[in-house]
Each structure stands twice: as C-alpha cells, then as structure tokens.
Amino acid sequence: MSSAKLTINLESLVQNWRALNALSSTQTGAVVKADGYGLGADIVGRALLREGVQSFFVATALEGKTLRDALGGGPNIYVFSGHMEGDTGAIRNGALTPMLNSTNQLLRHLETLPGHLFGIQLDTGMNRLGMEPNEWFAVRDIAIGQRPALIISHLACADIADHPMNISQLETFQMMTNGLDIPRSLAATGGILLGKAYHFEMTRPGIGLYGGMPFADTLPVVSLDLPIIQVRNVLSGETVGYGNSWFATCDSKIATVSGGYADGIIRAMGPNTSLYAGDTACPIVGRISMDLITADITNLSETPDSLQLLGKRQTVETVASAAGTIGYEILTSLGQRYYRSIIE
Amino acid sequence: MSSAKLTINLESLVQNWRALNALSSTQTGAVVKADGYGLGADIVGRALLREGVQSFFVATALEGKTLRDALGGGPNIYVFSGHMEGDTGAIRNGALTPMLNSTNQLLRHLETLPGHLFGIQLDTGMNRLGMEPNEWFAVRDIAIGQRPALIISHLACADIADHPMNISQLETFQMMTNGLDIPRSLAATGGILLGKAYHFEMTRPGIGLYGGMPFADTLPVVSLDLPIIQVRNVLSGETVGYGNSWFATCDSKIATVSGGYADGIIRAMGPNTSLYAGDTACPIVGRISMDLITADITNLSETPDSLQLLGKRQTVETVASAAGTIGYEILTSLGQRYYRSIIE
Known part of the structure; x- marks a missing residue:
C-alpha cells in the first residue's frame, strides 16, 4: 500500500503512565492535548481511562468537547486555555473544567455558567498563562468562595533539574496557595522528576507518556x-x-x-x-x-x-x-x- | 473562542487556477495531493471542479479514493505513486488512474486490473519516481498497446528558470515519448512558467494555486x-x-x-x-x-x-x-x- 504505516503501541503508553505514576507521590493525571500529542486523543484517552486515569488535560475547549465525546461522562477534563468568549457551549455540554487564567475569564465564567466546575491557573514566572500574584490576591477570596476544583501552575525550565527557575516557581506557587484547602498541581513530566516537593495533590505527565524526554526511562510508543x-x-x-x-x-x-x-x-x-x-x-x-x-x-x-x-x-x-x-x-x-x- | 481561525479563500484559489490556465497553452489540471496542500482536498477539489477542472492529481491511492468520494464520478484522478501492492481495491473502487512507475507496477496493474485506466510516469533525470529510458524502452510496446491515458514526468529544478536541468529533462522526455499518440504532461507550476515547450497536452499546477512561489502573481489563499x-x-x-x-x-x-x-x-x-x-x-x-x-x-x-x-x-x-x-x-x-x- 502506498500509505506509510504509523504503529501506536498503547501498551507502552500505559507502561509509561505506570512508571510516572510510580514516581508521583500523589494522584496522577494525563495531558492529552494536541490530539494526544499527535497519536489520537480518543485512543490515548480510552487506554488511560481503562488504566484508571481520572484527570485529563487539553489545550482548548473544542479539544475538551471532542475528548468528552470519546470518553463519556466520568473523568475530569481540564482546559488550559480556560474560558474564552465563544467557549461557553462547549464547556457546558462537555462538562469541562476550564482553568481560568485571568480576572476576565473568572468573571465570564461566573456570569455565564454559575455553579459550573472550574479551576484556576496561576503564573509563577513563566509569563505565559495564568494570574500573577497581584491579580490573584485581588480576586482570591471571590475565587475560593466559588470552590475551584484545582489550582495549577506550569514550570518553564523543569527539564533542567538544577535550573534556579524551578525552586523560584515552587516558592511562588506555595506563597500564592499555601493554606488554601484546594487541590493543587504544578508538575508535568519534568516536574515529577524534580521530586516530591513539586507533586502537591496531582501530577500531570505529558511528553513522558509518549516516549519523549526528559523522562529517560520512557518507552517508545x-x-x-x-x-x-x-x-x-x-x-x-x-x-x-x-x-x-x-x-x-x-x-x-x-x-x-x-x-x-x-x-x-x-x-x-x-x-x-x-x-x-x-x-x-x-x-x-x-x-x-x-x-x-x-x-x-x-x-x-x-x-x-x-x-x-x-x-x-x-x-x-x-x-x-x-x-x-x-x-x-x-x-x-x-x-x-x-x-x-x-x-x- | 480558544481555537485559532484559518480562513480559506476559494475565490482566490480559483483565480489562481484561471491565471495559470491562461498561461498554459493546453489543458490545465490541478494537483490536490497532501489533502489539497493542507487546505482540504474535498473543498479545493469541488471548487476547481465547478470551474471546469477535469484532471486531479494525488499522491496515494487512499487520497484518490477519498477525493473520488468527495467529487463523485466524472473527473479523472491520477495517482503519482502508481499501483502498489494493497492499492488495487482503492484504484478499482475509486476509478483512479495510477501513474505506473516501474515494470513491476505495470505488470501488477495489467494482472490485477486488466482493462482499467492507467498512466505512465517516466524519470527524466530527477531519479525519484518513474521509469528510466532503458526500462521504458524495454516495456514501451507492451505499455502503449494497453493505451495509457497519460504519460508524465516531473521537473527537478523548474523554479530556477535558467537551470540547465530543465532543458535536459525536456529533451529526455521528448526522446522517450515523441511519436507516441498519447497525451503527455511535464509541467507543474514552475514548468508552466518555463513556456509553451514544456506544456504538451496537459499542465498540472500545484503550489501556484495555493498562494506559493514560484508563480509571482499568485494570490494568497x-x-x-x-x-x-x-x-x-x-x-x-x-x-x-x-x-x-x-x-x-x-x-x-x-x-x-x-x-x-x-x-x-x-x-x-x-x-x-x-x-x-x-x-x-x-x-x-x-x-x-x-x-x-x-x-x-x-x-x-x-x-x-x-x-x-x-x-x-x-x-x-x-x-x-x-x-x-x-x-x-x-x-x-x-x-x-x-x-x-x-x-x-
């Protein structure tokens, strides 16, 4: 046949998740954005769901809705880009949990979908997504009063274990969230390898599931x-x-x-x-x-x-x-x- | 909405085809391989079919079958990779015209689908796809006896107008095909711009339809x-x-x-x-x-x-x-x- 053949080994994928789960001192989710890193979010998601994964992360609301259709009700689907204008229908119908990145997004969410699940994304120095300390402290009481399901941030340099940015982001995350009775997540694959201090209540491996570095023991998928x-x-x-x-x-x-x-x-x-x-x-x-x-x-x-x-x-x-x-x-x-x- | 927006201007695409058709001294087809250069072979193909295009070119038999489903019966769909093992069903069901690249492919085609449309691809120096002179002259009488629908070759350096490879490939193509009463095609976008000597009975623009060089007047799509x-x-x-x-x-x-x-x-x-x-x-x-x-x-x-x-x-x-x-x-x-x- 003139079509090239891409073989996707879900057994290796699941083994990679198990290995990263064993390294996590806490609940372990899975990042399946970008159509499951190119392998198909539906097949990757179903394989991990069978393995017991209950928390999936995607980039956009439409990705989340597509994943919900593939996985059915049950698992949590978190959306990194949060709640943007035009996303409300997908968030509601997909029972998605948008990770709100700004006061604007927080207000939009509370206005359009009061009582609907949400999380908060904080910026701890990467300057890409999430609320910075000043913004966060201004709206924190309002946000916490609405019981966010999860608070996350993202590390900029986690693949370099001794990079000073890691400890700086960790300390900022703690400063912004200590004392709150809400589950937290800071670590993707690189963060898992940095050790227990980075794990909080949930880790969320991505690239390590799919055979890429920095997880040296990852199996090719x-x-x-x-x-x-x-x-x-x-x-x-x-x-x-x-x-x-x-x-x-x-x-x-x-x-x-x-x-x-x-x-x-x-x-x-x-x-x-x-x-x-x-x-x-x-x-x-x-x-x-x-x-x-x-x-x-x-x-x-x-x-x-x-x-x-x-x-x-x-x-x-x-x-x-x-x-x-x-x-x-x-x-x-x-x-x-x-x-x-x-x-x- | 958190999804980015790709706008595809089919009006510009059709205008590009018209401009390249006006530069072609002969019938003008269209290359829609790689899912219509990323824009969607179905929508690109239908727009060009409405404009009167009757000859479409794709890379693989599966692409051809998908395009046939989108366009319906009528237009010719030529497959550059020819007739490979495992492609027979798609070629038959899609009423595709495989461009046979080797004696192996010729024998496979005549054995598995006797009487079914086919074309011939010749190599005139690019050393990528198609029969070389020796191979071609050995099987030419057999092939011509089965009435191929089209004989093509492909230029390696057509985007550099004064590259000596162009005239060398043109002369080789003529040497291999002159005197045969079969339609021929040598020119894609770059070849159209090289002038009438390169046009033969059909041209087959690709990149110039989609807003890319070397066709300087191409409209962005x-x-x-x-x-x-x-x-x-x-x-x-x-x-x-x-x-x-x-x-x-x-x-x-x-x-x-x-x-x-x-x-x-x-x-x-x-x-x-x-x-x-x-x-x-x-x-x-x-x-x-x-x-x-x-x-x-x-x-x-x-x-x-x-x-x-x-x-x-x-x-x-x-x-x-x-x-x-x-x-x-x-x-x-x-x-x-x-x-x-x-x-x-």
Whole structure:
C-alpha cells in the first residue's frame, strides 16, 4: 500500500503512565492535548481511562468537547486555555473544567455558567498563562468562595533539574496557595522528576507518556514505516531530487519511499537522517519532498518492502535533533495520511 | 473562542487556477495531493471542479479514493505513486488512474486490473519516481498497446528558470515519448512558467494555486488569526516562556495567543517572526510552545481580539523563510485544530 504505516503501541503508553505514576507521590493525571500529542486523543484517552486515569488535560475547549465525546461522562477534563468568549457551549455540554487564567475569564465564567466546575491557573514566572500574584490576591477570596476544583501552575525550565527557575516557581506557587484547602498541581513530566516537593495533590505527565524526554526511562510508543515505491540504480555523478542538491559519488542504489514533509517528516531533518532496514542505516539523499523521500540502500543485500524512520533503531529524540527541534514537535507533527495500526 | 481561525479563500484559489490556465497553452489540471496542500482536498477539489477542472492529481491511492468520494464520478484522478501492492481495491473502487512507475507496477496493474485506466510516469533525470529510458524502452510496446491515458514526468529544478536541468529533462522526455499518440504532461507550476515547450497536452499546477512561489502573481489563499487568551505586563528583566530564553529589555506588554507548533506553526520560525495587529508587527518572544505563542504588543494602543500570522501583511513565503523552509511546508503543516472558515 502506498500509505506509510504509523504503529501506536498503547501498551507502552500505559507502561509509561505506570512508571510516572510510580514516581508521583500523589494522584496522577494525563495531558492529552494536541490530539494526544499527535497519536489520537480518543485512543490515548480510552487506554488511560481503562488504566484508571481520572484527570485529563487539553489545550482548548473544542479539544475538551471532542475528548468528552470519546470518553463519556466520568473523568475530569481540564482546559488550559480556560474560558474564552465563544467557549461557553462547549464547556457546558462537555462538562469541562476550564482553568481560568485571568480576572476576565473568572468573571465570564461566573456570569455565564454559575455553579459550573472550574479551576484556576496561576503564573509563577513563566509569563505565559495564568494570574500573577497581584491579580490573584485581588480576586482570591471571590475565587475560593466559588470552590475551584484545582489550582495549577506550569514550570518553564523543569527539564533542567538544577535550573534556579524551578525552586523560584515552587516558592511562588506555595506563597500564592499555601493554606488554601484546594487541590493543587504544578508538575508535568519534568516536574515529577524534580521530586516530591513539586507533586502537591496531582501530577500531570505529558511528553513522558509518549516516549519523549526528559523522562529517560520512557518507552517508545510510535514506530513509522515508509513503503518503498521504487528502487533504481544511479551512476556516479547522477543527481537525485529537487534542486539537484545531492549527487552520487559512486554507483548507488536509491529507494523512493512514500512519506514526506506533508506527513510531518520535517523537511529540515533530511541531511542528518537515515531510514533503517533492520539495523542498517540508509541515509536520506536529496531533499525531502512533499510525499516522497529518497534513501541510499546501496549497502542492503535485499530490498525490503519498507524503510523505518521511527522505531527501535531511531527514537523520536534522535529525529528531533536531526531536525533541530524537540521530540514534542516530531510527535505533534505526525501526519493524517498514515495508515494507523494500534497495538493494545 | 480558544481555537485559532484559518480562513480559506476559494475565490482566490480559483483565480489562481484561471491565471495559470491562461498561461498554459493546453489543458490545465490541478494537483490536490497532501489533502489539497493542507487546505482540504474535498473543498479545493469541488471548487476547481465547478470551474471546469477535469484532471486531479494525488499522491496515494487512499487520497484518490477519498477525493473520488468527495467529487463523485466524472473527473479523472491520477495517482503519482502508481499501483502498489494493497492499492488495487482503492484504484478499482475509486476509478483512479495510477501513474505506473516501474515494470513491476505495470505488470501488477495489467494482472490485477486488466482493462482499467492507467498512466505512465517516466524519470527524466530527477531519479525519484518513474521509469528510466532503458526500462521504458524495454516495456514501451507492451505499455502503449494497453493505451495509457497519460504519460508524465516531473521537473527537478523548474523554479530556477535558467537551470540547465530543465532543458535536459525536456529533451529526455521528448526522446522517450515523441511519436507516441498519447497525451503527455511535464509541467507543474514552475514548468508552466518555463513556456509553451514544456506544456504538451496537459499542465498540472500545484503550489501556484495555493498562494506559493514560484508563480509571482499568485494570490494568497489562506489567512490565519490566533485569538489572544491573555495579556500581561512584564517588567524589564523578566523572562517569558520555556527555558527563560527571552527576557524583557524594558517594561513590556505580552499577549499569549492560542496556536503553537502542534498547529503546524513550525517551532523554528519563532525568533524571526512577528504576528500582526493590522499593520503593526508584534514580534514573537520566547519559544513557540505546543499550543501557545507569546508576542510583544507593547506598541499597540488597544488590545485586539486576535493577532494574525498569515494574511495581507505576511505571506506563506515570508513565514517559510523565517522557518528556514519553503512555502509548501508551511501549507501542508497547517493544523487540524483550527476553526476553518471558507470564503466561496
């Protein structure tokens, strides 16, 4: 088949959650925003729900509503972007818990959905989402009087264990919330690894569930196999691909596989990345095209049906380095055109 | 609403097709692979079908089958990857025309779907897809005897008008096909601009339809507006975003918008890109996150509801340069999470 095959191993995903849950001294939720980091929030969410996860985090209200439809009633679904104008219907119908980021959002929520679940997001120094200390202390009594379900903040530098920002954010979070009888959450994957002081009443791992750093013991969750469409011999000196950017320095055998940057195989990785046939690296040659990649298979004794981009020999992190980015972007870029095979 | 808004202007798309059709001395098709360059093959295909386009090109058989379901019977749908193992059902049920790339594919097609439409793809030097001269001359009589609907090849350097590769590929294509009474196609957008010698019986523009170079007169087809979730004042010296990678050199006002690399806003563009409020540039500050971007709106007198990434002030090509890539990748990366507004 001309469609590339993305294999999603839910067993590994669940094992990653268990490992992070074991490291958490408290309740453990799961971040499934960006369509479950590109793997499908519905299938990821259902697998974790079966495992007993009761708290899911998404970015937008529409993501939350879609997830609610997939999971049914029961688990809590928290929305990081809070309650924006136009979100009220989705929040109500999806029984979502918006994490309110500002006085504006707090007022909107209390006016439009009085009595409906909500949480509070505080900014402890990242300056991205959430109420800062001054704003928070001005509205805190009103907010607490309405019994928020959860108070959270987010760490800016948690993947660097000894970064002074971590302790600074921790202390600010404590200063803003100590003495309140409301559950709190500060730690995503990186924060879990920083230790118990960061765990509070709930942790919420994301990237560590999906096979990305900084959780060193994370198991790979995806593999990606690109079918070979065609093989050709090129003579020394012949060029391959757009712009004649590569030429053969010796007689070579070139495979053209189905898959390209339109499938989220970031174009920038081309010069630094190989596809694998078993343990043999087959360097990408020429530019990555929209739907096609060419690789040098001269060293293979037999031509396989497909070459592997992600799998045992090459992790999400390796490919991310080759593309000059982070594992998160490799995952969330995974394309819609793949045939998706699920291992349960 | 917390979802960003992608506006797709089908009127501009159709005008782009008309302009490229006017430059083509022959029948003009349309390339709608990669889900219509990220805009939706169904809506793009239907708009072009209403305009009279009768020949559509896709990358894989599954794309072709999906497009057939959207367009109904009638137009021709050509599949660049040809006829691979496992594709037979989609080719038959979708009434697709696979562009056969090798003797293997030719034999597979004639065996599994005798009498079914097919075309031939020739390699004229790009070394990516298609039969090379030796292979072609060995099977040409058999192939021609079965009356292929179309013979095509693809130019590797068409966006550089004076590249010697263009004339070399043209001459090879002529050498391989002259005297055959079968329609031929060599030119995509770049090839159309190279002039009549490259047009043969059909041209097949892609990127030029969607607002990307090398067609200088192409109209922008997409605009992208990211809603502001929250605005905050930061003091000189405060940091913003992951890794504390940016800090304010003076007291500043920072907007956090909904949209991030999970929406295809390539992370690498961050340091070189602004969001726009009308004509005012608001530089992205800090790292682009998965779902969020922070921008400096200190120079705005009023806070708008949203900031624009793509639109009148900033084209697909500008953003591509900032990300170190090409317009094609910006388009095909456009995310699934956007609220999509269609202008007909």
